[in-house]
Amino acid sequence: MRFRLPAVLLMLWLAGCATPAPAPEPRELNVAASPDATLAAAMAVLMDRGYVIRHADGDLARVEAALARWPGYRVQLQVGAQGDDSRVSVTATRGGRPMAPHTLDPLLVELQDRLGLLP
Secondary structure (H helix, E strand, O other): OOOHHHHHHHHHHHHHHOOOOOOOOOEEEEEOOOHHHHHHHHHHHHHHOOOEEEEEEOOOOEEEEEEOOOOOEEEEEEEEEEOOEEEEEEEEEEOOEEOOHHHHHHHHHHHHHHOOOOO
């Protein structure tokens, strides 16, 4: 009984140290292509980079992909309609921690290249 109180206090103290990881900040880009073409090109770019498409939903225009090398990269991509154009929103985590949005720029440039939008 006398060991129970210190154990409970220790658990409460340690629980106060645990904080959830912040949500990843999205990187967004408007592209002059249809949402369907943008989603298909985005999936092709991710697969070419070695990502495995874990979940893809054409109706929701969302893709989740993972790279199975350490420390474990995960990318979530969503495409929304902006008139005839598309708005791409990408977030990524590495080892469960959010990655800085600017690290996704090469992926978005490759997507634009795939869609034929670069000079």
